Amino acid sequence: MTRTDDPTPPPVAELERVTRTYRMGTNEVRALDELSFAFGRGEYWAVMGSSGSGKSTLLNLLGCLDRPSSGHYRIEGVDVSTLDDDQLSEIRSQKLGFVFQSYNLIAQLNVLENILVPLFYQDDPPPGAEQRARGLAERVGLGNRLDHRPMELSGGQQQRVAIARALVNHPTLILADEATGNLDSQTAQEILALLDELHAEGRTILIVTHEPDVGARAQHVLRLKDGRIETVVRDQNPAPTRRALEVR
Amino acid sequence: MKGPSLLRTVRLGVSSLLLHKLRSLLTMLGVLFGVFAVIAMLAIGEGGRVEAIERIRGLGTLNVLARSVKPPEVFATGQQAVRVVSYGLTEADLARVSATFPGVRCVVPVREIFEEVRHGDRAMNPRVLATQPIYIDVTGRNVVEGRFLAEEDERNVANVCVLDYDVARYLFPFESPLGQEVKIGGDYFSVVGTVLPRVRQESDPGKAGAGTAEIFIPLETGRKWYGNVQVKIRAGSREMEEVELHELVVAVDRQENVMFVADSVREMLVRNHPNGDYEVRVPLELIREVEAQARLWSFVLAAIAVISLVVGGIGITNVMLATVTERTREIGIRRALGAKRNQIVVQFLVETVTLCIVGGLVGVAAGLLSPWVLEQVLHKRAIVTLNSPFLAFSISVVIGVVAGLYPAWRAANMDPVEALRHE
Ligand SMILES: Nc1ncnc2c1ncn2[C@@H]1O[C@H](COP(=O)(O)OP(=O)(O)OP(=O)(O)O)[C@@H](O)[C@H]1O
Ligand SMILES: [Mg+2]
Numbered sequence: 303m304t305r306t307d308d309p310t311p312p313p314v315a316e317l318e319r320v321t322r323t324y325r326m327g328t329n330e331v332r333a334l335d336e337l338s339f340a341f342g343r344g345e346y347w348a349v350m351g352s353s354g355s356g357k358s359t360l361l362n363l364l365g366c367l368d369r370p371s372s373g374h375y376r377i378e379g380v381d382v383s384t385l386d387d388d389q390l391s392e393i394r395s396q397k398l399g400f401v402f403q404s405y406n407l408i409a410q411l412n413v414l415e416n417i418l419v420p421l422f423y424q425d426d427p428p429p430g431a432e433q434r435a436r437g438l439a440e441r442v443g444l445g446n447r448l449d450h451r452p453m454e455l456s457g458g459q460q461q462r463v464a465i466a467r468a469l470v471n472h473p474t475l476i477l478a479d480e481a482t483g484n485l486d487s488q489t490a491q492e493i494l495a496l497l498d499e500l501h502a503e504g505r506t507i508l509i510v511t512h513e514p515d516v517g518a519r520a521q522h523v524l525r526l527k528d529g530r531i532e533t534v535v536r537d538q539n540p541a542p543t544r545r546a547l548e549v550r
Numbered sequence: 551m552k553g554p555s556l557l558r559t560v561r562l563g564v565s566s567l568l569l570h571k572l573r574s575l576l577t578m579l580g581v582l583f584g585v586f587a588v589i590a591m592l593a594i595g596e597g598g599r600v601e602a603i604e605r606i607r608g609l610g611t612l613n614v615l616a617r618s619v620k621p622p623e624v625f626a627t628g629q630q631a632v633r634v635v636s637y638g639l640t641e642a643d644l645a646r647v648s649a650t651f652p653g654v655r656c657v658v659p660v661r662e663i664f665e666e667v668r669h670g671d672r673a674m675n676p677r678v679l680a681t682q683p684i685y686i687d688v689t690g691r692n693v694v695e696g697r698f699l700a701e702e703d704e705r706n707v708a709n710v711c712v713l714d715y716d717v718a719r720y721l722f723p724f725e726s727p728l729g730q731e732v733k734i735g736g737d738y739f740s741v742v743g744t745v746l747p748r749v750r751q752e753s754d755p756g757k758a759g760a761g762t763a764e765i766f767i768p769l770e771t772g773r774k775w776y777g778n779v780q781v782k783i784r785a786g787s788r789e790m791e792e793v794e795l796h797e798l799v800v801a802v803d804r805q806e807n808v809m810f811v812a813d814s815v816r817e818m819l820v821r822n823h824p825n826g827d828y829e830v831r832v833p834l835e836l837i838r839e840v841e842a843q844a845r846l847w848s849f850v851l852a853a854i855a856v857i858s859l860v861v862g863g864i865g866i867t868n869v870m871l872a873t874v875t876e877r878t879r880e881i882g883i884r885r886a887l888g889a890k891r892n893q894i895v896v897q898f899l900v901e902t903v904t905l906c907i908v909g910g911l912v913g914v915a916a917g918l919l920s921p922w923v924l925e926q927v928l929h930k931r932a933i934v935t936l937n938s939p940f941l942a943f944s945i946s947v948v949i950g951v952v953a954g955l956y957p958a959w960r961a962a963n964m965d966p967v968e969a970l971r972h973e
Contacts (some may be wrong), residue, residue, distance in 0.1 A: 367886055367966045388890045395888020406883045410569055422562075423888040424554055429784065467887070 312379040313340040314475050314506045315364050320373035321527075322359050333359040335529035336373065347502040348520035349510045356529040358509045360480055364508065365398055365477045366390045377475060388496050395423045399468030403480035405450040413439060416443065416449040420471040438466035439477070442496065457484075458489035465496055477498065478509040482516055489500040494519055559893055563900025568932030574905060577869045581909030581946050582916070589917025589934060591851035594924065598936075599844035606840065608748035609833040610689045612655075614800040614812045616643070616819060618793050621827040634779060635786050636792035637827035643819070647800055651814050653807035658685050659769060660710035660797035663776045667765060669721040676717050676763035678734055683737025686745065688801035694718075696728045696743030703742075703768040711739040712766040714747040720763075732765075737775050739767060746899025763783035808834045856945060862909075863949035866902050869958035874898065881961050882969025891962040898958035899951065906950025911948065914939045 322334040333356045334422065341347060341364075348536075349357050362368040363375055366382055369390075375382045377393060385393070400406075407416045417435040421427045428434075439445050442462035452460055469475055477496070482490035483519075495517060501507055501521065509520060517523050523535040567574045609615060618638025642658075648657045663678040679685075682813045685697040694715055703710050711732060718727045718741075727741040733814055779792045802811045819828050874881070881894060889897075917939060919934035 362967050365886070367954075367970075388892075391885070391888050391890040394886060400886055402970070406879070406886075407932060408880050408883055410566065420887045423555070423890065423893060471888075540964065541682070 305355060310326065311343065312343045312376065314345075315373055315508075316340040316376045317363075318374040318376070319376055320363065320370040322356075322363060322368070323371045323527070332529050333371070336364070337529065338373075339524070339529065339531065340432070341506065342345070343474075343506055344501075345506045346507045346521040347509070348507060348517040348523045350512070350514075350517045351524060351526035351532065353512075355526040357526055359529075360509065361477050361479050361510050364475065365400060366393050379439075391423070395420055395471060397471075397474045399471065399473035399476040401464050401468050401478035401481045403483040405452070405457070405464050407460055407463055407467075411453055412449045412451055413444055413455070416452070416463055417466045417470050419467060424471070435466070438469055439463070442466045455490075457485055457489065458492060461485065461489075461493055462496070465493070466501075469500070474506060476505055476507045478507070480510055480512065482511070482513070490516070555893070556896065557895045561793050563897050564904055566897075567608075567901050567904055569898060569954065573869065574878050577866055578905045580801070580865045581906050581949065582862075584855065584859030584862040584949075585913025585942040585946050586916040586920065586962065588852060588855035588913065589862035590920035590924070590944065591855045591867035592848055592938040592941075593917070593921050593934045594849040594930060595844060595848040595851050596933040596935050597848070597921065597924075599840060600933055601931050602840045602844070603837055605748070606833045606836045607780055608689070610799070610801070611833050611837065612802050612804065612805060612808060613688060614648075614808065615831045615833070616798040616800065616815055617829045617831065618796050619789075619829045621825040621829055625799070628715070629811065634790040637794040639795040639798055639967070640694055641760075641794055643822065644798060646818060647824075649817060650818075651800075651811055652801055652803070653811050655801040655803045657800040658682055658688055658801065659795045660685070660799060661769065661772050661776075661793075663734065663767075663772055663798040664780055665719070665776070667721070668733045669727075669730065672721050674717065674763070676714075676765050678772075680763045680769045680776075684770050685799065685838065688799050689748075691748070692746045694744045694746060695726065696943060698743055698745060699766055699768050703757055704770050706772045707774050708768060709737060709739045709770065709771060710742045712743045712745055713741055714745050715767055716747045718744045722772055730834065734765070734767070735776065774825060777944040805834070808832065833935055844894050850909045855942075859942075863906075863953040866905060866950070866953040867957060870898065870902055870952050871873075871960070873901075874957045874961045877973040878964065878969050879962075881899055881964055882966050882972065885964070885966035886970060887921045894962040895958040898961050899954045902948065902954030902957075905952040906946045906953075910943045910946035910950075914943055915940065 315544070317337050317339045320334055321332065324331045324333055325375060335356075337360070349360060351357050359368070363370060364377075366377070369375075369383060373383075377397060382393070383392065388441045407421065411419070414432070414435055414507070417438055418431060421431045421435075425530075436445070436448065439448055442465055444462055447455065447459070452463070455463065461484075464481075467480075481497075482493050483494060490513075497507055498511065498519070507520075509516070511517050518538070521537065521539060523533075523538060525532040525534070616639060619635055620635070644657055644659050647654065658681060663680060664673050665678055666673055666675055667678065681699070681706065683699045686693070691698075695718075696712070698712050699710070702708070713721070713727055713732070716788055721727065722730060727744060729731055731738045733739075733742060745766075746762065756924070778794055779790055800811060800815055802808045808830070812830060812835070816830050819830065825851040864917060884894065884897075918934055923935055924930050926930040
């Protein structure tokens with residue numbers, strides 16, 4: 303797929319015949335089946351498909367939380383299947399931002415500390431990290447809640463903190479698994495607006511979702527079925543960037 | 551892991567301990583008591599050793615002691631109302647030892663008089679020893695007030711006595727005993743001096759000290775007033791005992807000769823006392839035995855204490871395993887956000903090691919106070935040796951690491967995806 307003399311930069315994430323099998327006793331489940339695909343820089347993808355189609359499995363692989371059973375996964379040209387556990391951690395802390403369905407904030411840390419967690423695990427945290435975290439909290443509308451604990455925030459607010467946290471390390475790829483799944487539609491819209499904004503800034507975003515209206519909002523849609531690609535729809539919204547700016 | 555990131559991880563571990571103060575405290579107690587127990591046990595062992603050795607030193611390490619002992623067959627002869635049994639060391643033995651043995655500096659005879667000692671309305675039963683002036687030299691005792699027995703007392707068969715300090719304190723609580731009179735049995739003796747007691751006495755000398763408190767009178771005076779035959783009342787029956795000398799203190803010139811002299815004395819006595827009515831004690835030998843025994847005891851005590859520390863460590867492992875399970879989700883989040891395995895290991899290890907360091911330090915502090923408490927409460931001497939706090943503390947830190955290693959390893963090796971799904 304990639305030629306060494308290719309002048310264009312490598313895609314952010316590139317899958318080459320990736321298979322992920324789970325062994326359940328004697329029978330094997332192919333959660334991903336020889337999947338090949340490339341996510342380009344600055345793209346905003348919605349990954350859809352019925353339950354059990356392999357969306358979360360794909361996202362975990364892209365997020366370097368898991369490794370393919372066979373095939374290759376390259377993130378910015380680096381083949382993940384050859385890396386050890388520490389190097390995978392390194393990539394997660396340097397290049398990836400995660401937003402989870404259940405927010406996954408650390409209960410005993412306050413908002414500011416939660417936003418700072420990804421930098422905590424970098425060997426050389428960038429200077430002015432705290433300043434940056436404050437700025438991000440401000441940006442997601444929680445500038446006045448810095449010392450609140452997750453318990454003291456609403457679901458939407460918690461998800462905003464999670465988004466700020468996903469941004470703090472300048473990730474090349476933001477991964478969101480059902481990021482709006484636990485939220486009411488009004489709050490979900492706010493979160494999606496935030497994602498639109500990030501996309502407008504040129505970030506690469508991948509969001510897994512069940513909900514058609516969430517999928518409809520993304521730039522491209524990848525539909526999975528039984529661990530394979532069913533359909534790919536590119537540029538379903540001609541001007542997502544402008545729309546995002548209007549919201550703001 | 552580089553320095554600053556290690557420091558951050560350490561701080562993280564400590565702060566999660568502070569989050570569960572009661573749990574941390576309870577977990578820490580096991581180590582605290584363990585460390586305390588190690589130090590206190592070793593201190594008791596050491597105190598016992600020092601006390602025993604001091605007591606033996608009081609006998610003189612250059613001495614060989616031969617004592618009269620009632621031979622076993624005499625015990626067996628029925629329950630007549632009054633009888634005289636004669637046994638023990640004699641003047642002849644004294645002469646033989648003094649005359650023949652090389653390495654013997656001098657031999658001091660001692661007679662013991664079994665009489666009550668009174669002054670006014672205070673009475674006690676110390677050992678009343680009739681002996682020669684040189685006794686104080688060979689036993690290395692120190693005069694506190696006045697003087698010890700002198701040659702002219704011996705010549706004059708004077709009714710004088712020297713009290714050890716415990717006796718003096720008990721009989722003369724408010725005044726100096728010098729020049730005062732005490733009544734030993736039926737006779738009055740004037741006090742010419744006091745000496746240090748053989749063993750340091752903590753408690754009331756009138757009671758507990760009665761076994762070791764001593765009064766000295768001139769040998770000749772003792773012979774004159776109390777003779778060789780004395781009446782002892784034992785278990786309801788009166789018994790007359792005839793003993794020439796109760797003890798011979800054989801002073802040796804040099805330490806190298808002690809065992810040789812001891813062997814010679816034993817040989818000589820075996821020949822002349824086939825009925826075994828004597829006993830030879832060698833303080834130097836006793837010290838060695840006590841040292842060996844003390845080592846064994848210290849080992850046993852320390853082993854028990856270390857076991858309690860290990861139990862404390864198991865408690866920590868248990869609590870940490872529960873903590874790790876409880877925090878599975880957090881571990882998953884941290885791993886997803888970039889924590890390396892060893893950073894998770896350190897985070898949890900820091901918790902157990904911190905618990906053990908703090909528990910260990912408090913335990914050491916308590917251990918250092920233990921001798922004081924033991925002396926107040928149990929009247930037992932306890933001495934903290936220099937190395938026992940270090941020993942106990944290092945064991946507790948090692949236990950902290952060992953106890954934390956498995957839970958931390960479990961935490962670090964969780965699958966991040968599974969951990970994130972954990973409820
Ligand atoms: N840890 C696992 N062990 C065994 N099988 C698994 C495991 N994780 C996923 N699977 C299987 O892999 C397949 C894909 O699962 P995946 O979680 O990726 O689906 P999904 O598309 O995210 O579904 P949903 O929309 O319900 O979240 C399913 O058949 C599932 O049973
Ligand atoms: Mg899923």
